[in-house]
Amino acid sequence: MQTADDLLRQLGDGLDSGEVPAGLFGNADVYRQELRRLFGRCWVFIGHESELEAKGDYVLRKIGEDKFIAVRDERGEINVLFDACRHRGVQVCRADSGNTSHFRCPYHGWIYDTAGNLVGAPLWRNAFKGMDKGGNGLARAAKVDSYHGLLFATLDPSAPSLPEYLGGMTWYLDLLFGLNEHGVEVMGPPQRFVIDANWKSGAENFCGDDYHLGTLHRSVWEIGAFPIPFAANMMGYHVQASPGHSLSFSMAESAEEPGPRFFGFPDALAETFDTSRISERQLDVARRSRVLVGNIFPNFSILALPMTEDGGNHPPVGIITIRTWQPLGPGQVEVWNWFCCYKNVTATERERAYKAGLGTFSMGGSFEMDDAEPWITIGRTGRSVAAEATGFKLNYQMGMEGIGISRPVDPDEWPGPGIVRWSRYEEGVQRNLFRFYERMMTAEPGEWPALRFDG
């Protein structure tokens, strides 16, 4: 039986040649190590701060397979607390979300405040008088931080700060989430749906697998869901923002092209975009962007683009979906999907964007249903005896030296950070994910791979 070490060695040896062993998408040993070495260490997306506006608001989220309570306490601080009572490890919160000032364990009735401190337990004097409460609060994530309202946590005390971890990705998050002083908020609770696929299929797709649109999603053009022809949409930039984090822009070479601009957001909204929070160069990139799709390592993805669920009656409009590829095992992923909008849109614009998002990138959406089918079979291939017996490698060679039309972009052609290539016929963005993946999976505890390309 192949071990994780075998597969990681194959990955390390093959990646520069564009080879990724298929077993990574199904091997149970690999999956167990991912939980500890990736999800137990990396900054993982928890939710959006707009989900926790009021004191006492809480949501139940996962880091790897483990449940955490994200809660705004009575002082207004956000805590990310391990959902396990100190007494017997019983799950304290069972609802997906709610508002409370205290948590009460259902087993013996231990009570905690929303900062995670133990307050007491029934018949305290008989049971625990003299015991220190101090070390008996709920366990918490080692670090919690947010960027443009995107809330992340890490379980690793040795983790770098969130801005350091995001690296070059902050520049790109700015130009989607920082376009005006208002910023974005989520529209409702996240949609959740389970696919019998490996979580990495979603993550690597959102690094910039634009190439699949012409085959798998061809029908969406036939119903007018997306306004840019396939060939034109393949024009744009592939960006390895920093090790592990990749994204892709659909963008014409000429700044004079007719658009859509600003991801297809309504004109009236775009008129409020300014440089109050971002630079003129970031604003320019956003103005020229038709589509932005990206993944923050390991499993948090972002997509902004013009969409409509009903091309016959509604023109496409800019939508933002943010999502996690929540691992449920080597062969199963739960997609958590939030739609966001700028806080200063009108009620009509908000509803239009929500419906366009639901009709395309959601569990019943035209795009999303397409993607589930091939991803399921990638997992099946990854688990197969045949893949192991034949040493089956997947091809990630598009855009490598001498392959295809992709070319490097000079720094004076592109104002943002990272390794940038022109045209989206390119899989360096996925190789960037797998390179950092290999380094995290083989790093010693407390050791961190380089977070900058020049580092």
Place this chain on the structure above:
Amino acid sequence: MDLELTGRVALGGGRGDRDEERAVNSQDGVIKRSEPLGIGNEFTGVEVRKVWTRQGERLEIALPKTGRSILLDPMQLEILIAQEPEKFTELFACELGSEEERESYE
């Protein structure tokens, strides 16, 4: 705070003459009750309603799972508003008997 615990099960409406008559006959002197509002989360749930006495009004908060309820007048509500959140944590600790260890918070 000297809060009155009525010990009355606060279930059912209080509309109409028959209900009013029944309410007057109760021990708390309440002659009319508004429709209840439920305030709940996964840990507990209470019913809140406005009630009228012969001469004034109070806020009734009832805990159906125990049958306990409390009638708060505007003066009590005013001082309730003045409390810091930690006061309620302290009240929980007092109820549990764990308040002596409260200095070890954080």
